[in-house]
Amino acid sequence: MFSKEEYIARREKLRQSVGTGLILFLGNDEVGSNFKDNVYPFRQDSSFIYFFGIQAPGLNAIIDVDGNEEIIFGDDLSIDDIVFSGPTTPLKERANMVGVANVMASDKLSDYLGGLKTNTEIHYLPPYRPEHILKLSSLLGSLPSEIEKGASTQLIKGVVKLRSIKSEEEVLEIEKAVNTTVEMQYKAMELAKPGITEADLFGAVKQIALANGNNTSFPTIMTVNGQILHNHYRKNILKTGDMVLCDCGAEGYSNYAGDLTRTFPVDEKFTDRQKRIYDIVYSAYRAAVDKLAPGCLFLDVHLAACQKIVEGLIDLGIMKGSASEAIAEGAHTLFFQCGLGHMLGLDVHDMENLGEQYVGYTDDLKQRTDFGFKSLRLGRMLEEGMVLTVEPGIYFIPELIALRKRAHKFEAFVDYGKLEDYMDLGGIRIEDDFLITAKGSRLLGNRLPSTSDEIEQFRITKQRI
Amino acid sequence: MFSKEEYIARREKLRQSVGTGLILFLGNDEVGSNFKDNVYPFRQDSSFIYFFGIQAPGLNAIIDVDGNEEIIFGDDLSIDDIVFSGPTTPLKERANMVGVANVMASDKLSDYLGGLKTNTEIHYLPPYRPEHILKLSSLLGSLPSEIEKGASTQLIKGVVKLRSIKSEEEVLEIEKAVNTTVEMQYKAMELAKPGITEADLFGAVKQIALANGNNTSFPTIMTVNGQILHNHYRKNILKTGDMVLCDCGAEGYSNYAGDLTRTFPVDEKFTDRQKRIYDIVYSAYRAAVDKLAPGCLFLDVHLAACQKIVEGLIDLGIMKGSASEAIAEGAHTLFFQCGLGHMLGLDVHDMENLGEQYVGYTDDLKQRTDFGFKSLRLGRMLEEGMVLTVEPGIYFIPELIALRKRAHKFEAFVDYGKLEDYMDLGGIRIEDDFLITAKGSRLLGNRLPSTSDEIEQFRITKQRI
Numbered sequence: 001m002f003s004k005e006e007y008i009a010r011r012e013k014l015r016q017s018v019g020t021g022l023i024l025f026l027g028n029d030e031v032g033s034n035f036k037d038n039v040y041p042f043r044q045d046s047s048f049i050y051f052f053g054i055q056a057p058g059l060n061a062i063i064d065v066d067g068n069e070e071i072i073f074g075d076d077l078s079i080d081d082i083v084f085s086g087p088t089t090p091l092k093e094r095a096n097m098v099g100v101a102n103v104m105a106s107d108k109l110s111d112y113l114g115g116l117k118t119n120t121e122i123h124y125l126p127p128y129r130p131e132h133i134l135k136l137s138s139l140l141g142s143l144p145s146e147i148e149k150g151a152s153t154q155l156i157k158g159v160v161k162l163r164s165i166k167s168e169e170e171v172l173e174i175e176k177a178v179n180t181t182v183e184m185q186y187k188a189m190e191l192a193k194p195g196i197t198e199a200d201l202f203g204a205v206k207q208i209a210l211a212n213g214n215n216t217s218f219p220t221i222m223t224v225n226g227q228i229l230h231n232h233y234r235k236n237i238l239k240t241g242d243m244v245l246c247d248c249g250a251e252g253y254s255n256y257a258g259d260l261t262r263t264f265p266v267d268e269k270f271t272d273r274q275k276r277i278y279d280i281v282y283s284a285y286r287a288a289v290d291k292l293a294p295g296c297l298f299l300d301v302h303l304a305a306c307q308k309i310v311e312g313l314i315d316l317g318i319m320k321g322s323a324s325e326a327i328a329e330g331a332h333t334l335f336f337q338c339g340l341g342h343m344l345g346l347d348v349h350d351m352e353n354l355g356e357q358y359v360g361y362t363d364d365l366k367q368r369t370d371f372g373f374k375s376l377r378l379g380r381m382l383e384e385g386m387v388l389t390v391e392p393g394i395y396f397i398p399e400l401i402a403l404r405k406r407a408h409k410f411e412a413f414v415d416y417g418k419l420e421d422y423m424d425l426g427g428i429r430i431e432d433d434f435l436i437t438a439k440g441s442r443l444l445g446n447r448l449p450s451t452s453d454e455i456e457q458f459r460i461t462k463q464r465i
Numbered sequence: 466m467f468s469k470e471e472y473i474a475r476r477e478k479l480r481q482s483v484g485t486g487l488i489l490f491l492g493n494d495e496v497g498s499n500f501k502d503n504v505y506p507f508r509q510d511s512s513f514i515y516f517f518g519i520q521a522p523g524l525n526a527i528i529d530v531d532g533n534e535e536i537i538f539g540d541d542l543s544i545d546d547i548v549f550s551g552p553t554t555p556l557k558e559r560a561n562m563v564g565v566a567n568v569m570a571s572d573k574l575s576d577y578l579g580g581l582k583t584n585t586e587i588h589y590l591p592p593y594r595p596e597h598i599l600k601l602s603s604l605l606g607s608l609p610s611e612i613e614k615g616a617s618t619q620l621i622k623g624v625v626k627l628r629s630i631k632s633e634e635e636v637l638e639i640e641k642a643v644n645t646t647v648e649m650q651y652k653a654m655e656l657a658k659p660g661i662t663e664a665d666l667f668g669a670v671k672q673i674a675l676a677n678g679n680n681t682s683f684p685t686i687m688t689v690n691g692q693i694l695h696n697h698y699r700k701n702i703l704k705t706g707d708m709v710l711c712d713c714g715a716e717g718y719s720n721y722a723g724d725l726t727r728t729f730p731v732d733e734k735f736t737d738r739q740k741r742i743y744d745i746v747y748s749a750y751r752a753a754v755d756k757l758a759p760g761c762l763f764l765d766v767h768l769a770a771c772q773k774i775v776e777g778l779i780d781l782g783i784m785k786g787s788a789s790e791a792i793a794e795g796a797h798t799l800f801f802q803c804g805l806g807h808m809l810g811l812d813v814h815d816m817e818n819l820g821e822q823y824v825g826y827t828d829d830l831k832q833r834t835d836f837g838f839k840s841l842r843l844g845r846m847l848e849e850g851m852v853l854t855v856e857p858g859i860y861f862i863p864e865l866i867a868l869r870k871r872a873h874k875f876e877a878f879v880d881y882g883k884l885e886d887y888m889d890l891g892g893i894r895i896e897d898d899f900l901i902t903a904k905g906s907r908l909l910g911n912r913l914p915s916t917s918d919e920i921e922q923f924r925i926t927k928q929r930i
Contacts (some may be wrong), residue, residue, distance in 0.1 A: 031496050033508040034811070035818035036593045038683050040505040043498040080836075082864045083802050086693035128501045130595035134609055144599055144609065203675035207668035218503050228551035337548050346499070353500035371545075399547045 001053050001097070001254065002169055008099040010162060011051050015065050017158035021121035022066075024113070024139075025051065027059035027074075029131050041215050046346035047125055047159055047354075049255055053098040056088070060109055060135075061100070066120075071102040073109040113139055123152035125159065128353040156354045163351055164343065164359070165385035171435055171444070173256040174344065174387055178433050178445030180212045180250035181258030185448050188222065188246040189264050189455075190462055198222045198234040201244065209250040217249035217257035217348040226263055226427030227395040229338055242266040243274055243426055249348055257348040259389050261431035262448060268459045270452055273421075277394050278428050278452045280312030284392035285430045285450070288340055292382065292390070292434055292441035299365070299379035302340040305392040306332045310413075313394075317418045331413035333372030334404055335396070341389040342377040344433055349377060350387075382436045387444070391431030396422050466518050466562070466719065467634055473564040475627060476516050480530050482623035486586035487531075489578070489604075490516065492524035492539075494596050506680050511811035512590055512624055512819075514720055518563040521553070525574055525600075526565070531585075536567040538574040578604055588617035590624065593818040621819045628816055629808065629824070630850035636900055636909070638721040639809065639852055643898050643910030645677045645715035646723030650913050653687065653711040654729050654923055663687045663699040666709065674715040682714035682722035682813040691728055691892030692860040694803055707731040708739055708891055714813055722813040724854050726896035727913060733924045735917055738886075742859050743893050743917045745777030749857035750895045750915070753805055757847065757855070757899055757906035764830070764844035767805040770857040771797045775878075778859075782883045796878035798837030799869055800861070806854040807842040809898055814842060815852075847901045852909065856896035861887050 014023070027048045030039040044055050052061050052072065059074040072095045077088060092103045104112070113122065122140065127133045127147055137144045166174065184205040191204055202222040209216045223231040224238060226245030238244065244266060249259040263278065265271070270278060284305040291301045310326050313319040313335060319326060326332060343350035343359065351359045360378035361367045368374055378388060401423065405416050430450060434441040449458045449465055458465070479488070492513045495504040509520050517526050517537060524539040537560045542553060560568045569577070578587065587605065592598045592612055602609045631639065649670040656669055667687040674681045688696040689703060691710030703709065709731060714724040728743065730736070735743060749770040756766045771792050778784040778800065784791060791797060808815035808824065816824045825843035826832045833839055843853060866888065870881050895915060899906040914923045914930055923930070 028499075031505065031595075032593050032818075033505070034493075034511050035814060035816075037817065038813060040496070040498070041684065046499050079865060079868060083860075083862055084693070084695045086690065086696055086698065087864055128497050130496075130599045133599060134595050137609065144602065197676065199676045203672035206675060207672040210668035210671060211662065211664045219506065225551065228549070230549045231551055233551065348503060349500060351500075352502065353497075397548055399552055400544060403544060 004097060004099040006167075006169070007051065007053055011063055011070065013162055014051065014158050015063060015068075017161060018065055018123055018152075018154055020065055021123055022116060023063040023155060024122055024124045025061045025063075026124070026132055026135055027052075027054070027061070028057060028129065030057045031129070031131070043215075044255070046255065046351070047163070049346055050159075050163055052100065054094050055255075056094075058106060060106070062109075062112070069102065070100045071104055071112070072100050073104050073106050073112075075106050110139055121152075123155035124150070125155060126151040126353060126355060153358075156358050160351055160354055160358050163345060165383060166345060166387050166435070167385075170256065170345065171387065173252055173254045174258070174433070175444050177213065177217065177250045177252040177256050177258035178260065179258070180209060180252065181248060181260045182446050182448055183212070184208045184248050184250060185246060185260055185262050186464065188244065188248075189262065189449075189458055192238060192244050192264065192266055194238055194240050194266055196238055198224065198236050198238070198244075201246070202234045205246070205248050209248075213250050213252040214255060215251045217251040217259060221245060221247040224266075224426070226429065227397045228427070229395065238266045240267050241271065243270070243428065245427060245429060247429065247431065255346050257344055257346070258445065259344055259348050259431065259433060260445075260448065261391055261429045262455070263428040263430065264455050264459060269456045273425060274428070275452050276316060277422070277425060280309060280316075281392055281394050281428045281430055282451055283312060284308040285390060285432075288390045288392060289432075289434070289441065292436060293439065294382055294384045294436055296382050297365075297379065298341070298360075298382055298388070299376070301390075302376055302379070303327065305340050306336060309336050309392065309394060317415055318422060319413055320415055321413045326410075326413040329410065329413065330370060330372055331410040334401060334410060334414060335394045336392065337372055337375065337395060337397070337400070338393070339376030339378065341391050341431075344387045344389055352377070384436055384438050386436040387433065388436070389431055389433055391429055393427060393429035395427035396425045397427075398423055469562060469564040471632075471634070472516065472518055476528055476535065478627055479516065479623050480528060480533075482626060483530055483588055483617075483619055485530055486588055487581060488528040488620060489587055489589045490526045490528075491589070491597055491600055492517075492519070492526070493522065493594065495522045496594070496596070509720070511720065511816070512628070514811055515624075515628055517565065519559050520720075521559075523571060525571070527574075527577070534567065535565045536569055536577070537565050538569050538571050538577075540571050575604055586617075588620035589615070590620060591616040591818060591820060618823075621823050625816055625819055625823050628810060630848060631810060631852050631900070632850075635721065635810065636852065638717055638719045639723070639898070640909050642678065642682065642715045642717040642721050642723035643725065644723070645674060645717065646713060646725045647911050647913055648677070649673045649713050649715060650711060650725055650727050651929065653709065653713075654727065654914070654920075655927055657703060657709050657729065657731055659703055659705050659731055661703055663689065663701050663703070663709075666711070667699045670711070670713050674713075678715050678717040679720060680716045682716040682724060686710065686712040689731075689891070691894065692862045693892070694860065703731045705732050706736065708735070708893065710892060710894060712894065712896065720811050722809055722811070723910065724809055724813050724896065724898060725910075725913065726856055726894045727920070728893040728895065729920050729924060734921045738890060739893070740917050741781060742887070742890060745774060745781075746857055746859050746893045746895055747916055748777060749773040750855060750897075753855045753857060754897075754899070754906065757901060758904065759847055759849045759901055761847050762830070762844065763806070763825075763847055763853070764841070766855075767841055767844070768792065770805050771801060774801050774857065774859060782880055783887060784878050785880055786878050791875075791878040794875065794878065795835060795837055796875040799866060799875060799879060800859045801857065802837055802840065802860060802862070802865070803858070804841030804843065806856050809852045809854055817842070849901055849903050851901040852898065853901070854896055854898055856894055858892060858894035860892035861890045863888055
């Protein structure tokens with residue numbers, strides 16, 4: 001939690017940027033998994049956290065831009081709540097800690113909105129949970145199907161502008177989460193050996209996140225099949241010759257996220273074939289990191305990584321022809337199907353619920369819709385204070401390769417015969433988190449083994465670098 | 466997963482019990498935490514699992530009772546799905562494995578329902594997630610506010626009747642989950658020592674559930690403040706003199722739940738004061754377990770436990786007067802604020818989403834609404850094949866005691882002066898899982914240390930019993 005003044009300043013800036021009307025923030029509620037009271041770990045909405053700082057379900061808030069009024073709506077605990085969940089600080093006090101003077105009971109929100117002048121514009125952010133649609137539908141008297149398109153572009157832009165640039169205090173919180181994530185990565189690399197399961201490593205990594213913060217910042221990917229980009233299967237037994245791809249992140253107590261990936265051999269060393277692909281991915285990582293600086297389009301950073309990937313695959317004979325032409329045709333998406341990175345903050349894909357076009361692009365730079373590029377969440381010009389991930393990878397996805405081959409796609413750039421030798425290699429990704437600084441970038445958190453040599457060195461000696 | 470014949474038989478019995486109309490089952494969808502794609506661990510709806518067995522989001526199913534038709538609605542994967550989530554068995558094959566011949570695309574469900582004869586009754590279960598309300602509202606053309614009261618009592622009763630009595634195969638699955646839970650309890654009791662945090666133990670226990678099944682079956686309670694019944698705070702550092710209350714459960718790969726509680730000292734031994742209270746809780750546990758048998762009301766088992774608690778507290782001088790009168794007046798609820806147990810199965814509070822009145826009570830035995838008894842989820846007569854928890858406890862909740870004292874409640878039964886000596890003791894609970902057998906009951910899973918002596922013995926020697 002930050003200072004009262006910080007929250008007041010954030011809301012003041014937002015008010016100025018939205019200009020007029022009423023801003024309605026929905027805090028998140030508890031969500032049941034298999035019945036109402038068997039709840040998933042509570043996660044407050046990130047924009048609610050950013051502007052109001054309070055971590056509790058059942059809250060909503062308004063900022064009346066014209067009337068200069070702020071109110072948090074919520075209820076204090078009943079004796080039943082205290083028996084089952086324990087006492088908490090009264091809402092009035094918690095509101096005061098973030099500089100909000102007014103608190104009202106939850107059921108007053110509907111009356112409050114009903115009492116507004118009829119032409120008052122009510123700004124709200126896009127709903128991403130069914131509960132948001134139901135709440136907004138009930139509060140605004142609109143059909144559920146009307147809610148999504150009623151989200152306020154002006155509010156989205158105002159929030160994105162503020163949350164995109166991290167303060168020093170925010171960077172400190174992100175770095176804490178990254179360092180917990182570093183511990184998670186080391187743990188996976190320490191424990192991996194033939195005979196244990198992906199689930200064993202998954203659990204060990206989760207334990208570190210839980211013991212040092214709120215949770216993991218997203219579902220950990222811990223897999224011997226790294227070619228499946230968001231693989232959540234975890235029953236495989238590790239065996240000699242496999243690689244493990246571990247993509248994980250801690251969410252710290254203040255809700256900021258870390259997000260790191262390492263791919264390492266179950267044995268002490270990579271096979272020659274694995275090492276060749278690993279080194280290409282590392283060269284793409286290096287090229288991308290070297291370009292990070294204010295004023296550079298992240299789209300260009302992505303393309304620099306693609307260039308290295310294609311050049312490396314040409315060297316191996318898997319690809320052929322001109323690297324630039326291959327990229328222009330999209331042939332690289334046969335091996336690198338996703339984006340190079342995304343912003344990182346209170347969300348692991350920061351502000352993804354506000355819309356990738358608003359977060360990662362601009363009015364002049366639209367997000368592309370073709371395969372591969374449509375998964376690049378960030379394209380716009382970098383600015384000092386942004387925090388983002390760089391995560392190039394090479395993935396051999398048999399189903400995708402078969403589909404493209406059958407359609408005679410990319411035949412000028414891909415040697416499908418040679419590719420057969422790598423079809424079962426799996427996937428390799430390297431991911432770190434960076435702050436954009438005045439002149440370039442800074443790696444966040446302690447440095448993990450990154451090159452294939454460093455990874456092997458750690459697997460052999462278990463000595464940190 | 467069970468045999469095809471088993472799923473067919475379950476649906477046939479349900480069809481007979483509902484009699485006429487169309488049964489609509491909503492499978493669960495993914496739920497985003499802080500943005501749509503940052504999903505919580507997927508949990509299929511338990512009744513969907515029971516009748517259709519398929520663990521995947523985005524499915525719905527119907528049983529046309531009159532037309533004798535069964536259809537699962539869902540979509541096969543796109544190439545984008547395969548790239549990000551990997552290939553899966555086609556829905557048609559998965560449906561075949563549970564004996565359902567017909568599969569249709571998701572978007573056909575709305576047309577299908579629209580094409581029914583206008584007087585067809587559509588039976589559905591009570592919604593417990595906002596997504597259910599939105600889906601049903603859209604499918605049935607009703608307002609969201611109308612959905613909850615439209616749930617079918619006939620369907621609820623039919624489902625409860627089937628799911629209440631566990632087959633041998635189901636008991637086997639529950640016992641697997643209980644045994645994983647036993648490992649979780651041993652781990653907590655092994656690791657606990659002054660200086661580590663509740664979160665350390667929380668993470669260690671979660672790791673075991675994740676490495677041996679789907680997840681925990683509910684959010685683990687791991688606390689030095691056991692008097693808060695569902696305490697999810699976990700930042701406290703364990704210190705000498707504390708007790709840890711660990712209430713946790715594993716959810717196995719087939720979604721059946723375990724649920725066990727132990728309370729143990731951070732030191733090797735309980736203090737005298739802790740041991741006195743512990744032994745009363747154990748006597749209540751013993752009395753309750755000894756009564757478990759077909760034909761016995763669980764309400765009476767609950768009352769037998771209450772009797773032992775009050776008698777024990779009278780012996781200590783905290784309570785006074787007649788135990789039976791104290792219970793009749795509700796004075797025991799000052800220390801035992803909740804119910805003795807609940808059914809256990811695919812849900813840790815089995816079928817809680819179907820309504821406690823239908824699951825735990827009967828038309829002739831209504832659930833009480835007064836403090837304490839309203840939290841008793843199960844009151845009805847026990848039958849062979851039921852699986853349930855027994856979990857008596859004594860909890861010293863300062864806020865509740867202060868409230869009752871100020872109101873001059875229970876003055877004939879409580880010595881508020883003597884009670885001061887125990888005000889900071891916290892809470893103690895002992896919980897095990899039982900199958901109701903032909904003549905009595907059987908403890909499920911390997912037996913954990915249960916008496917105060919056994920607990921101390923384990924804390925000293927770390928030797929299992």
